[in-house]
Amino acid sequence: MTRRLVFAIPGDIETRSGGYGYDRRMMAELAGLGRDVTHLALPGSFPAPSPADLEATAAAFAAIPDGTLVLVDGLAFGAMPNIVTAQAGRLRLVALVHHPLALEAGLSTAERERLDRSERAALGVAEQVVVTSPATARELVANWGVEPGRLTVALPGTDPAPHATGSGGAPVILAVGTAIPRKDHATLVAALARLADHDWRCRIVGGLDADPATTAALRDQIAASGLSDRIELAGALPDVAPEYRRADIFALASRYEGYGMVFAEAMANGLPIVACRAGAVGDVVPESAGILVAPGDVAAFADGLGRLLADPALRAKMAAASHAAGQKLPTWQQSAAVLSAALEGVAR
Structure with a gap:
């Protein structure tokens, strides 16, 4: 017998990002495990919903039958405390937190404080909180008042991949991440400007529409550095797998990651990595x-990239270690089994 689950997700489920990729894949894997999964599409304005969008969301939740198990993506869950509090008595609510909303980069102090209060209140009524990394679990216990007994870590899965073949020429540095402040492509570009005398090309893959101001500043920075012919903003791509296979180095300067699926994918492909020790990275x-x-340490980031560019032997050694580590990452089937067990515990 199938078991019903409503999975509430704000915005376009086809958005090319780690969080949406996790949600899409988990819906498919949970269905494969015998769950009757219904996707409830919520307005795309979360985590800053308009009054009209909150009203529509409240109506959508009110229409869910009593006793239904509802998994809510944290992009919405933490921004609608009044709705989840009102529904907690009749629905079995589970929050899926990719990373705390208040830790997004580029927020004003007022926005950060609002999201902190909002998410703290919402998480207080969740029967279970699912997170995608031990780092996020530690963060929620230490700073958001979530008891360890209500937490489940369900890591993103990683698909097996062949070892990257590389560019066959000037080393290709690959970055995969939407152009938003938290991904901090500006630090990568500033580091590359210090390495202009090295032979390399760089491709930054990821959506360019989420934060137009960040994208415009990034284009200006690349032009001002004189690197327009060596750094390409490729935008969002339907399939990123070929990008990993043709790259030689993976470099992403994220200021915070709740997990960082792109790092796992880079390891599955055997790419040496330069990154920031932030969040779960x-x-x-x-x-x-x-x-x-x-x-944000441009000099150190440039030094790391410079070491890999100047030393092919070090690059090969780290690539082999990266690939070996990538083979030990959980599959999507294994990760979905962890999530399904957590949901089953709530349903009982």
Whole structure:
């Protein structure tokens, strides 16, 4: 017998990001495990919903039958405390937190404080909180008042991949991440400007529409650095797998990651990594596979990239370690089984 689950997700489910990718894949895997999964599409304005969108969301939740198990993506859950509090008595509510909303980069102090209060209140009524990394679990216990007994860590899965073949020419540095402040492509570009005398090309893959101001500033920075012919903003692509296979180095200067699926994918493809020790990145990327520096440290990021560019032997050694670590990451089937067990516990 199938078991019903409503999975409430704000915005376009086809958005190319790690969080949406996790949601899409988990819906498919949970269905494969015998769950009757219904996707409830919520307005795309979360985590800053308009009054009209909150009203529509409240109506959608009110229409869900009593006793239904409802998994809510954290992009919405933490921003609608009044709705989940009102529904907690009749629905079995589970929050899926990719990373705390207040830790998004580029927020004003007022926005950060609002999201902190909102998410703290919402998480207080969740029967279970699912997170995508031990780092996020530690964060919620330490700073958001979530008891360990209500937490489940369901890591993103990673698909097996062949070892990257590389560019066959000037080393290709690949970054995968939407152009938003938290991904901090500006630090990567500033680091590359210090390495202009090295032979390399860089492709930054990820959506360019989420934050137009950030994208415009990034284009201006690339032009001002004189690197327009070496750094390409490729935008969002339907299939990123070929990008990993043709790259030689993976570099992303994120200031915070709730997990960092792109780092896992880079490891599955055997790419040496340069990144920042921020959020869960240090848990995902072992020291043998990557050079991790402090967030926003342009000099250290440039030094890490410079070491890999100048030393093919080091690059090959770290690539082998990265690939070996990537083979040990959980599959999507294994991760979905963890999530399904957590949901089953709530349903009982």
